[in-house]
Structures are given as structure tokens and as C-alpha cells.
Amino acid sequence: MPPRSPYDNLVHPRTVRKPVPQVEAEKDLVVEDPSSGFVGAVVRCEKDVVHLEDRFGKVRGYPLGPGFWVDGRPVVLVRPKQAAPSGPLRSASGSLYVDNARARVARAGRIYVEGKHDAELVEKVWGHDLRIEGVVVEPLHGVDDLPAIVKEFRPTRGRRLGVLVDHLVKGSKESRIAEQITGEHSLVVGHPFIDIWQAVKPQVVGIKAWPVVPKGQPWKEGVCAALGWEDDTGYVWAQRILARVKSFTDLEPALLGRVEELIDFVTTD
Template sequence: MRPRHYSADLTAPWKKSAPAPEVPAEPDLVVEEVATGFCGAVIRCEAGTVTLEDRFGKHRAFPLAPRGFLLEGRVVTLVRPSSPAPSRPARTASGSLAVPGARARVARAGRIYVEGRHDAELVEKVWGDDLRIEGVVVEYLEGVDDLQAVVADFAPGPDARLGVLVDHLVPGSKESRIAARVTGAGDGDVLVVGHPYVDVWQAVKPSSLGIPAWPAVPRGEDWKTGVCRALGWPLDTGAAWQRILGSVHSYKDLEPALLGAVERLIDHVTA
């Protein structure tokens, strides 16, 4: 569930106040019901009610009450669409066209490696459907310090291409030097790409979490613990990650730097 974030006009949503904007309850519109905090996508809208589906597949129906929902942090009044929504192709969380009834392809010899478990879980949540159709397996490394040995052991080739996603891949960083050693003398079967963030947490848009920005953490302090402290969250990085991951519903919740990197890796492994 997306963390609840109240703007100034939501401090007392049940009190009389200015009318909220009216928004048609079109299918796939993601909203949060004010009273319960239930967050989900619209799956149908009937006379006087709207039914939402959360990320676990749970359905709940709510009345179309004035000022009853949040849309991207703003109070809105959902209304029944004036006409049936035109049919349109379903899309996966990554934004690609869904393939109804498609079965997972037998896994390719190629692989995508990511640094840690959080990276793998985020990639699975957004690109999982696409990866299964393409037969691409994602594995995590628990860091990239031994990446050269990992690549040598994998023995990439034209029929077993390897893609690696690296955190904090910026000029002059340790990660950039490791990436250069891995790809410098290669024949193109290994692709190392990355994003500029200290950790994949930062690849989630702050607005999706209801925070103004990711906080700056003093040098020398554990970054994840520092983030929890600065945001006033419990100093439990596992619980913090579940909170962050729960705020991601599609590619729209991620920064472009990560989106582009993962798409490049999928293209590389499936070429």
C-alpha cells in the first residue's frame, strides 16, 4: 500500500470544504480511498460505487463519496465515466503490451545480474511479466567486487549473453573501474550498465513515497540507516524496503535512469 500523504487541504477530509476536482473512474486509474487507506486500480464503476483492486489482487468496493479518494496525493471526487471506456490492450507494469494467456518461455542461457536482493525484487515487480515471456532469468550478486571472477565463471558467448546492472555507476567510482575491467577487452557479449544512485532505493520516485526528496546522508554513515533516521522511519531497513517496494505499481514510479538501464539489458540478453 502506498504510504498515505496528506496535503494541506486534507487535514480534515470529512469536514465541509471546497469541492474537490471530479475525476472519471476509468479502468486502471490508481487511487487511494481516504477513510481506509486502501490503494488500488479501478476495475469497474457502477451506479454509486467503484471497485478497486490492490497489488495483491484483493477487491474492495467503495461509494462514490465526495472528496473520497486521493489521486497522486490530491483529494478528488470520483465520478462514473460518462460513457464506457474504449477497449484497449492491457499493459504490463513495465508499460509493454500484455500477451493474454502467454506461457513463460524456457529460460535462456543468458542472464541479467544485479547487485543485491532489493534490485532483483524491484526488477521482478516491474519487468517480471516481460522477463518470463522472454525467458530471461535475473540473479543477484551481493555486490560487484568479484564481478570479474563471476563473469569469467559464467563464460558469456553469443548464445549466452550477460547483462549486469550496477548501482552508483558514475565516472571515477569504484563501480565504474570494475565495469571497465569487465568490458574493456570483451567481444560485446557482456554489457554493464547502471544508474547514478547510491542505492536502488533512490530509483523510486520520492513522489510515489509521499516524500519531497531522498535525504542527504552524511559520509561515513550507513546510507539506508541514515535514510530511515532522516525520514523518521523505524531503523529497520528491511521494513523500510517493503514500504518502498509497496509504493511501486508500475514503471511510472521509477526514475528514467533505471528504466533505461534495465531496458538496455533486456534488449542485450535477448538480441
């Protein structure tokens, strides 16, 4: 048998398969799915799924793992690592987070908001605070009958009522209704936005500004049409807007102060 050459076990560098790098699916990372040609930025990452949004606002979900390209090179997308907190834990509203706290028995006082979307947004950002304080938030589905609703509630010192109204600006229908509510145990405050959707900062939902909807046209439907979004406003609210709100920093200051004011009011004995 001829002697073995010392070069017999060498492998040409081009034949060695390099490992595909892992890349964390951080928000706004631009990713391509080469199998479909879909290119989009990461908008959120769930347990095993990454959601990408293209420049037309279309969102697709993909399983985390191999099969993606970033900057023209194959990568394995993995869930982002959670950074260790560097200070006291904060709730979504920015308040100190009380770990393992039991919800307080509900107070007799209440906070009323105009609709279901308003209630869901308040719950998502201030839910921790509300449970600690025992405050219940209920939707009114409109404020046209607000004076009668307040009268029926019968606010008292230990049973205060706070109301959050949309589009509370001088000369509006809402302002005229709010002016009818008097009494030291009732408080009506509002924000200037036509709808609670506008209280979410535009950049949070991937737009430059909320569209101006012509007068007389339903506002939510007009927004969806102008942005090319789905015509199901419930879906749009849940998936395109509320799902992207993570904390108070995603909301306009004109709403933040009013909600905090109402919580303070109804929790004052």
C-alpha cells in the first residue's frame, strides 16, 4: 500500500459549509422570505412566530427558525432575548409594578368611557393600577344620554364617578353634554381626538399621521379606506392598533393626563 500523503485529509475551504448565523427578531429588523419574495419589517415577535409588515401595510406571520434572509444573506431568526431589568419593575402605565399583588375588591366608584375600544386601551395600559386600586372601567357606548346615566348612578362621597369623553373640545356636542354634569362627586374630562384610535401615536402603527376623514363620513371606516387597511374595524383595532401598544409611551400626552386624573378622582375617599 502506498504511503498516505499528509494532504489527504485536507478539505478545500469552498467545500466547508459555514453555519448559518442566528439573528434576533428585533422590532423594525427588515427580513425577507426568499420562498415567497415577501419583504417586511418585524412588528412583533410572539412565542414561536414572527410578524412582518411590508411597505404596503400587509402583515404576515412566519414560524421562527431558518429560511430567512437579512441583508441578502441566510439567517436563522430567533426570539429576542429579554434584557434584565436595571431598576424597579414598571407597569405599562409607568407606575411601580407590585409583584404578586392581589386585586382589591372593586370600589363603588366607577370610570365610564365612551366605547369598547376606549375600555380596552385603558385596561391594557392602566390595568395593573386599576386592579391595585379596585377601580372598574365600563364602556358607555356613547355619551348622548350622559346626564341621565350620571343621575341614575347617584354619585356620592364614597361612590365617585369619573367619565372620559372623546372629542371634548370647545363648541363640540360632547362639550355641551359635559357642561350639564355638575356636582363635586362627578368628574367629566376628555381628550381632543375624534376617536380613541387617534390617541395612539401614529408611528406606533406605522403611519406618519392619522388621515383626515371628510365630515359626514364614518371616521373609523374612513381611516381604514385612506390607509388601505381591512374594512373590519374590530380587526383593525385589535391587530393593527391595540396589539402594538405596549406602554404609556405609545399614547398621546393629551390622553395620559386625563386617565390619571380620573383614577385619582375616583380613588379619593
